Amino acid sequence: MKVQKVLVEDKPYPLYILLDKNFEVVEPVKKFIKYLDNTGKAPNTIKTYSYHLKLFYQFMSQQRIELDDLQFEELANFVGWLRNPTGDVKVIDLKPKKAKREETSVNSILNAVISFLEYLNRTEDFKAIEMSKEVRGRSFKGFLHHINKGKSYKKNVLKLRVKKKLVKALEHEQVIVILNACHTKRDKLLIMLMYEGGLRIGEVLSLRIEDISTWDNKIYITPRDHNENGAYIKLKKERTIDVSKELMGLYTDYLVHEYGEDLEHDYIFINLKNTYFGHPLKYQSVLDLIRRLVKRTGITFTAHMLRHTHATELIRNGWDAAYVQKRLGHAHVQTTIDTYVHLSDQDMKNEYKKYLRGREHINEITKRSN
Incomplete structure (x- = not known):
């Protein structure tokens, strides 16, 4: 099976279709992708869904089942197959193996x-499979809990329990080392942003x-229907993001010394190589830059770790989660709280030191009494 990118005449971005082993279009997936596009899903989301559904059809092909044959048991087997793909999901291996995909990846797929199945249930002659159960009461009581008190809600019984992980953040000194390892002003500006x-x-x-508003140090994150470099918000x-005057000075310095003249676009980040000079920078170029910086510095990090580091520093400096949510662009404040409002062992140690400093005068009184 293959996910094929297709260009549509009236759309500035590509769509995706799924081809079976005979290179014929899988019609149910094609209709679903069109539905996602019509309802405003981001192109990157549509692409991701296409590859997720490819896995689902590969599983059904291995198990020799069709959509109409799907039962709850097959979906449960699919979850197991995602964790440990084999030709036969019923094979039992007593030796423990590391799962191919983590719980978060399996849940996303x-x-x-x-x-996809819910869409088919609404639009096709497809029998719905009950994948949820009625649950009464919640461990977390929301703001309007008193209104819904006693009412049941649906819970997906196939969803895997995700292990709680602390996000990885860089130390301030590590960020400085990474910035100093950048060879161009463009790279330093990109990392700083x-x-x-x-x-x-x-x-x-x-x-x-x-x-970019240089006079008041503001950056406006502006969604657009299409970007030439395939970037999406x-x-x-x-x-709107407020930044330091130092960062804005770096931006101005980059425009003066490295940015091209008479470009046919106004993308800020451009390719600096002679062959492709002036072309808008793409995702892969950023990933390649980070790989080079990891090699130069010996500090293992990702682009998202820089974002995590910023958010963690804000929380540790007393920012309310609602402000952090707005700055990061999270849809829900609970996402911010679940991701960043955590206490590491070092956080606990630092707070205990503050506690000890606050009671130094009590210790002095105790000494005098003795």
């Missing part, structure tokens, strides 16, 4: 498949000259 602004790669690559929501 499963969500795409469930959305992901660190000081908490921007995602797509948000950085989407920036245009008109999005998650959630398609506008937001």
Whole structure:
């Protein structure tokens, strides 16, 4: 099976179709992709769903089952297959093996498949499979809990329990080492925007000259229907980021010394190589830059770790989660709380030291009494 990118005449971005082993279009997936596009899903989301559904069809092919034959048991087997893909999911191996995919990845794939099946249930002659159970009461009581008290809600019984992980953040000194290892002003500016602004790669690559307000040190994250370099802004929501005058000075320095003249576009980040000079920078170029910086510095990090570092520093400096949510562009404040409002062993140690300093006068009184 193959996911094929296709260009549509009236759309500035590509769509995707799924081809079976005979290179024929899988019609149910084609209709679903069209539905996602019509309802405003981001191109990157559509691409991801296409590859998730490819896995689902590969599983059905191995198990020699069709959509109409699907039962709850097959979906449960699919979850197991995602964790440990084999030709036969019923094979039992007593030796423990590391799962191919983590729980979060399996849940993402499963969500795409469930959305696909729910779409078919609404539009096709397809019998729905009950994948949820009625649950009464919640461990977390929301703001309007008193209104829904006693009411049941649906819970996906196939969803895997995700292990709680602390996000990885860099130390301030490590960020300085990484910045000093950048060979161009462009690279340093790019790293600084992901660190000081908490921007995602797509948000950085989407920036245009008109999005930068140098006189009041503001950056406007502006969603657009299409970017030449394939960059997209998650959630398609506008937001404004305040940055330091030092970062804005670095931006001005980059425009003066490295940015091209008479370009046919106004993307801020461009390719600096002679062959492709002036072309808007793409995702892969940023990933290659980070790989080079990891090799130069010996510090293992990712683009998202720079964003995590920024958010963690804000929380540790007393920022309310609601402000951090707005700055990072999260859809829900609970996402910010679940991701960043955590206490590491070092945090606990630092707070205990503050506690001890606060009671020094009590210790002095105790000594005098003795």
